[in-house]
Each structure stands twice: as C-alpha cells, then as structure tokens.
Amino acid sequence: MRTKIISAIFRKEIKEVLRDKRMLYLIILLPFFLYPVLFTLIGKVGQSQQEKLSTQSIEVLVSPELKGTAVEEALAQSSELKLNFTDFEEATIDTMSNGIGIKLDVPFDQTMQNNGTASIQILADQSKDLLQFRSRQIRTVLQGVNQNLLKARIDGAGLNPEFAKPLNITQVDLASDQEQAGKALASFLPMIILLFIFVGCIYIAIDITAGEKERKTLQTIFTAPIKVSEIIAGKFAAVFTVGIVSAFMNILSLMVAIMIQVKFMGGEVGSFSISIDPMGWFWLCLIIFLITVFLAALTLAVVLLANSYKEAQSYVSPLMMLIIIPAVMSQMPGMELNTSTALIPMLNISLAIGAILKGGFSTAMIAMVAGMALLYAVIALFFASQTFGNENVVTGEKIDFKSLFSFRKS
Amino acid sequence: MEVKIEARSLTKNFGTFRAVDALSFDVKAGEVFGLLGPNGAGKTTTLRMLSGLLTPSGGEAFIAGHSMEKQQQQARSSLGFLTGDMDLYRRLNPVELLTYFGQLYEVPKATLSARVDKLVDAFGITDFKDRFCEKLSTGQKQRVSIARTLVHDPAVVILDEPTTGLDIMASEFILQFIKKMAQEEGKTVIFSTHHLDEVERLCDRIAIIHQGKLEHYGTISEVKQRTQKENLADAFFQLVN
Ligand SMILES: Nc1ncnc2c1ncn2[C@@H]1O[C@H](COP(=O)(O)OP(=O)(O)OP(=O)(O)O)[C@@H](O)[C@H]1O
Ligand SMILES: [Mg+2]
Numbered sequence: 038m039r040t041k042i043i044s045a046i047f048r049k050e051i052k053e054v055l056r057d058k059r060m061l062y063l064i065i066l067l068p069f070f071l072y073p074v075l076f077t078l079i080g081k082v083g084q085s086q087q088e089k090l091s092t093q094s095i096e097v098l099v100s101p102e103l104k105g106t107a108v109e110e111a112l113a114q115s116s117e118l119k120l121n122f123t124d125f126e127e128a129t130i131d132t133m134s135n136g137i138g139i140k141l142d143v144p145f146d147q148t149m150q151n152n153g154t155a156s157i158q159i160l161a162d163q164s165k166d167l168l169q170f171r172s173r174q175i176r177t178v179l180q181g182v183n184q185n186l187l188k189a190r191i192d193g194a195g196l197n198p199e200f201a202k203p204l205n206i207t208q209v210d211l212a213s214d215q216e217q218a219g220k221a222l223a224s225f226l227p228m229i230i231l232l233f234i235f236v237g238c239i240y241i242a243i244d245i246t247a248g249e250k251e252r253k254t255l256q257t258i259f260t261a262p263i264k265v266s267e268i269i270a271g272k273f274a275a276v277f278t279v280g281i282v283s284a285f286m287n288i289l290s291l292m293v294a295i296m297i298q299v300k301f302m303g304g305e306v307g308s309f310s311i312s313i314d315p316m317g318w319f320w321l322c323l324i325i326f327l328i329t330v331f332l333a334a335l336t337l338a339v340v341l342l343a344n345s346y347k348e349a350q351s352y353v354s355p356l357m358m359l360i361i362i363p364a365v366m367s368q369m370p371g372m373e374l375n376t377s378t379a380l381i382p383m384l385n386i387s388l389a390i391g392a393i394l395k396g397g398f399s400t401a402m403i404a405m406v407a408g409m410a411l412l413y414a415v416i417a418l419f420f421a422s423q424t425f426g427n428e429n430v431v432t433g434e435k436i437d438f439k440s441l442f443s444f445r446k447s
Numbered sequence: 448m449e450v451k452i453e454a455r456s457l458t459k460n461f462g463t464f465r466a467v468d469a470l471s472f473d474v475k476a477g478e479v480f481g482l483l484g485p486n487g488a489g490k491t492t493t494l495r496m497l498s499g500l501l502t503p504s505g506g507e508a509f510i511a512g513h514s515m516e517k518q519q520q521q522a523r524s525s526l527g528f529l530t531g532d533m534d535l536y537r538r539l540n541p542v543e544l545l546t547y548f549g550q551l552y553e554v555p556k557a558t559l560s561a562r563v564d565k566l567v568d569a570f571g572i573t574d575f576k577d578r579f580c581e582k583l584s585t586g587q588k589q590r591v592s593i594a595r596t597l598v599h600d601p602a603v604v605i606l607d608e609p610t611t612g613l614d615i616m617a618s619e620f621i622l623q624f625i626k627k628m629a630q631e632e633g634k635t636v637i638f639s640t641h642h643l644d645e646v647e648r649l650c651d652r653i654a655i656i657h658q659g660k661l662e663h664y665g666t667i668s669e670v671k672q673r674t675q676k677e678n679l680a681d682a683f684f685q686l687v688n
Pocket of ligand 2 (some may be wrong): 491
C-alpha cells in the first residue's frame with residue numbers, strides 16, 4: 038500500500054464532502070444547534086408549565102364543619118384555592134372540571150377536644166396536572182395543620198416533643214445531586230454519541246460507494262494502477278474521519294448545551310458533574326476510536342453491496358436497529374457492565390461509555406470491551422476488503438454472496 | 448511494428464450466456480483501430496476485459512506487452528480507458544479532477560501541473576476549468592473525460608463510443624484529437640463506435656464483432672473486397688445479418 042495514493046483518495050473524498058452542504062449541515066450544524074435548542078426548549082416549556090400551574094386557581098369544596106377551624110385558616114392563606122363550604126358527594130367533584138373536595142367524616146371541633154382523630158379525604162382527579170399539583174399543595178398545608186395540632190396536644194399533656202417520635206428515620210443518598218444529574222446524562226449520552234457516529238458514517242459511506250456507482254464514477258479509478266486495498270484504505274479513512282468529527286461535534290455541542298442550560302436555569306456551572314479522570318479519558322477515546330473504526334468499516338462494507346442510494350438505505354436500516362436496540366437497552370434500569378453484558382455486541386460499548394462517564398468503572402471490564410471493539414473492527418475491515426475486491430461489486434453487477442467470502446488470490 | 452494491444456482468445460461468460468467468444472486480435476503502435484458491432488455484440492465487454500475492469504472467463508489481455516492479469520500495475524499504467532458508463536466527480540472542477548487522476552497514476556509532482564495545463568489547453572477546457580463537473584454540458588464533460596484518460600501520458604488509449612451524444616463539432620474535435628494523438632505522439636488507440644464514417648476516416652484496420660464472435664478482422668478494403676460491397680455500411684450489414 039502506498040500512502041501517497043491513499044492520501045490522494047482520502048483528500049479527494051473529504052474535499053467533495055466539504056463541498057456538500059447537506060453533509061456539512063448533518064455533521065456540523067445539526068449537532069451544534071440540536072442540543073442547545075433542545076435543552077433550552079425543554080427547560081423553557083417545563084418552566085412555563087410550572088408557572089402556569091402555580092397561577093391557575095381552582096374551586097375547593099370543603100365540608101361545612103371545617104369552617105372557622107385551623108384548617109380553614111391555613112387553606113385561606115393560598116389565594117388560588119377558592120374555598121366553598123358546602124356538603125357534597127364524591128360524584129359532584131367528578132362532574133366539576135376543575136374542582137377538589139376536602140371531606141370530613143366526623144364533627145371537627147368535638148373530635149379535637151376529645152383528642153380523637155378526624156379523617157380528612159382529599160378528592161381530586163390526579164390525572165389532571167393542575168389538580169394533581171393543587172391536591173399536593175393542599176396535602177402539604179394540611180400536614181402543617183396536623184403538626185401544629187399534634188404539638189398543641191403534646192404540650193397540653195406536658196410531654197416532650199420526642200414522645201411522638203420514637204424513631205427519626207432519614208435517608209441519606211451518598212450520590213450528590215450533581216452526581217445524580219451526571220448519571221442520568223451518562224446513561225443517555227452513549228446512545229446519542231453512537232447514533233451520530235453511525236449516521237455520519239452512513240451518509241458519507243453511501244455517497245462514496247453506492248452513490249459513486251449510481252453516478253458512474255467508481256469504475257474510473259478501478260482502471261488506474263492502484264490496489265483495491267489502497268482504495269479501501271482511502272475511502273475508509275474518509276468515512277472514519279467523518280464519524281469521528283461527528284462524535285466530537287456531538288460531545289462538544291452537548292457540553293455547550295449543558296452550560297447554556299445551567300446559565301439560564303440559574304444553577305451554577307457544574308450542576309451536571311461528569312468527572313472523568315485521565316484514565317477514563319484514555320479509555321473513552323480508545324473505545325470511541327475503535328467503535329468508529331468498526332462502524333465505518335461495517336457501513337462501508339454493507340453499502341458497497343448496493344448499486345444505488347435507495348438500495349443502500351434499505352441495507353442500512355437493519356444495521357441501524359443493530360445499534361439503536363442495544364443502546365436503548367443500556368439505558369434500562371439495572372443495566373450495568375458485567376462479565377455477561379460485556380460480551381453482548383454494542384450493548385457492551387454503550388454500557389462501557391456510560392460507565393466511564395459515571396466514573397468508578399472497572400478497568401478490567403473496560404479493557405475487555407475495548408478488546409471486543411477491536412475484534413469487531415478487524416472483522417468489519419476484513420469484510421470490507423472482501424466486498425471491495427469483488428469484481429461484481431465494483432462494476433455494479435448482481436452480487437453472489439458466496440463469492441464474497443471466498444478468499445481471493447491476489 | 449510493435450504490438451501494443453493484444454486480445455488472446457478473450458472470452459466472457461455471464462452465467463450461461465457467452466457475451467464474448469474467443470476474440471483474438473492485436474493493435475500495433477501508432478495505429479487507430481476500430482471496433483464495430485451492433486448493439487449487444489460485446490464491444491464494451493471486450494474493451495472492459497482489455498482494460499482489466501472485467502476478469503476474462505478465458506483468454507488473456509496484454510497492454511504494451513504486459514499481461515493484464517499477471518502484471519496488472521504495469522499494464523494499467525500504460526493505459527487510458529473511457530467507456531460510456533463512466534462519469535466525472537460532481538464536486539471537483541476539471542483541473543482538480545485531472546490532478547487527482549494524475550496523483551493516482553503517480554505522475555511526478557514536478558510535471559503534473561504542467562501536464563494538466565497542457566491538457567486543459569489542448570481540449571479547450573480553459574473556459575470552464577473552474578466549474579464543478581456536475582455543471583458541465585455533455586460535450587464539455589466528454590472533453591474532460593478524454594483528457595482524464597491522457598493525464599499520465601499512456602502509450603495505449605481505449606475509448607468506448609467516444610463521440611456518442613456529441614454534436615458534429617464536438618465529435619469532429621475528438622476525432623481530430625485521436626488522429627493527432629496517433630500520428631504525432633505515436634499513441635495506440637482502439638475505439639468502438641456506431642458511426643462507420645468515423646472508422647473510415649480514422650482507421651486502417653478494424654474488427655467487426657457480432658454476438659461475441661469476430662466476423663471480420665483486417666483492413667477496411669479487405670472487408671469490402673470480401674463482401675463485394677462498395678461501402679463499409681453495406682459490408683457491415685452483410686456480415687451481421
Ligand atoms: N454484467 C452483465 N451481466 C449479464 N449480461 C451482460 C453483462 N454485461 C453485458 N452483458 C450482455 O453481454 C452482451 C454484450 O454486451 P456489451 O455491453 O458488451 O455490448 P456492446 O457491443 O457494447 O453493445 P452497445 O453497442 O449497445 O454498447 C449483451 O447481450 C449484454 O446484455
Ligand atoms: Mg457498449
């Protein structure tokens with residue numbers, strides 16, 4: 038193989054790609070604007086939804102016994118709750134489009150004087166966002182009232198506040214909020230990265246193989262005194278480059294989006310903490326490198342079998358599933374990298390990238406996945422060279438699949 | 448005269464169909480050789496085998512004394528090849544395209560740009576040399592395509608229907624160029640065509656193939672004599688009917 042020839046082919050492919058506006062849009066502009074726009078939109082929509090809910094008032098039907106009690110006093114503090122003291126049935130609440138009921142089962146004042154328990158029911162259609170929001174609010178208010186009444190009773194009996202609290206249980210999550218945000222992101226990021234590497238590879242690979250056949254340009258270089266392996270190497274380098282650039286653009290864009298998000302939502306930078314140590318970076322880069330080699334070689338080999346864009350796209354769709362399904366699976370709860378998942382193609386890659394982003398990964402496990410990725414890459418490259426060497430593939434004739442796997446002489 | 452192109456019982460089967468059947472002929476240095484035959488006769492298939500794009504099912508092809516099978520690199524280096532089902536890269540301009548092929552044929556860097564300039568000049572490409580190839584007209588594309596086959600200054604040029612789709616002026620330009628190439632630079636040219644007048648003007652010797660078989664191989668006057676016809680068209684009809 039002559040590097041001069043390979044580099045000439047590579048430079049020509051990249052030159053044509055850079056002149057293709059659709060390609061630039063897909064690889065550079067789309068990822069660059071996708072995340073910031075998406076994040077800001079999601080943030081803004083969520084925010085305005087919350088604002089809207091907090092200003093919308095609703096009617097609250099309350100059992101008349103509660104009039105003039107501590108409960109009324111507490112509820113009246115919230116102006117969005119329009120209190121209506123009246124006897125009502127459950128069915129009445131059902132027919133109201135925007136109503137909540139607060140129902141008491143026994144006379145209030147009397148029960149309190151006897152140190153008894155009054156049951157209060159909050160009736161609301163929880164499937165409606167506004168009613169769910171308001172019923173939570175009411176519940177919080179009532180819990181406050183409950184605390185005050187309890188305190189009064191304990192004081193009245195001359196007891197310590199601890200009397201009513203034999204155990205004080207709190208749950209401590211060892212992960213900080215930032216870490217949790219980082220984790221959520223870490224399980225989501227691998228799919229995005231893999232998908233965009235793949236999409237980038239597919240786009241250019243189709244263009245420079247099946248596309249060249251369709252445009253009748255592929256044959257011309259096959260009459261030149263160059264080896265099939267040199268053509269593959271040059272084209273592969275171009276596909277690989279686009280894949281890597283694609284991955285890089287996506288990670289960069291995601292980082293920018295996170296920063297913007299943090300700024301607009303009022304948090305300080307670092308609310309998403311993904312901390313990766315130097316070894317983590319090393320493994321991350323290595324795995325992304327290897328998997329890009331694999332995806333580039335795989336797409337190249339497959340789309341070469343096609344004679345047109347349309348045909349190539351039909352070959353690529355099942356491949357897409359091959360990437361998406363394991364990547365989605367890797368996000369399922371409880372999925373983590375272990376000796377069995379490390380052996381499942383693509384799932385292992387997603388999990389490994391996720392594990393590195395989450396931190397605290399096992400080096401042995403990650404190294405094993407890297408080894409697997411290397412293996413996939415080698416197999417895919419071999420397959421690519423087999424397809425390219427096939428005379429029928431090049432001249433666009435029907436392909437005999439058996440001949441693809443028979444070793445060639447030269 | 449030295450033999451520059453040799454077909455030695457070239458045969459090509461597509462499945463059970465024999466498209467080319469044991470063709471043997473040779474073309475000598477400085478000769479313009481015409482390959483004739485009705486549609487589907489096997490012309491393109493023969494030329495593709497000569498250029499190494501298709502592997503023959505039987506027989507062997509030699510370019511400038513090198514076997515296309517055993518000395519592929521040398522054989523290909525000596526050859527410029529163009530068929531109708533080859534197009535130009537959309538987003539390269541003619542200069543970039545010619546330079547690219549020059550690099551693939553390992554034309555030394557020092558001489559490549561001079562060579563490209565010369566071809567741009569000789570083929571009247573100057574006016575559109577900065578335009579992307581996808582924007583060029585059929586005739587302009589054909590000029591660039593033929594220039595492309597010559598960028599490495601090959602001893603042998605194979606052109607499959609080089610004038611198809613061109614107007615009279617463009618065809619004339621290309622025919623004149625072929626003639627000049629052979630006479631002044633001693634290049635060996637084999638070309639296929641459906642225009643018998645082109646053959647009569649350019650070629651001494653021709654091959655007429657029909658259903659993959661060689662019907663005639665020799666000079667134009669020989670074929671007229673053999674068929675007892677005044678002109679080539681009548682002779683052609685008689686042989687392929
Ligand atoms: N890849 C292929 N598979 C099957 N048959 C083929 C293939 N290529 C060519 N043929 C057949 O071989 C025969 C010769 O085709 P070829 O293209 O060489 O003809 P031609 O002489 O160039 O015709 P034309 O003047 O129309 O260009 C035709 O019958 C064609 O259908
Ligand atoms: Mg033909």
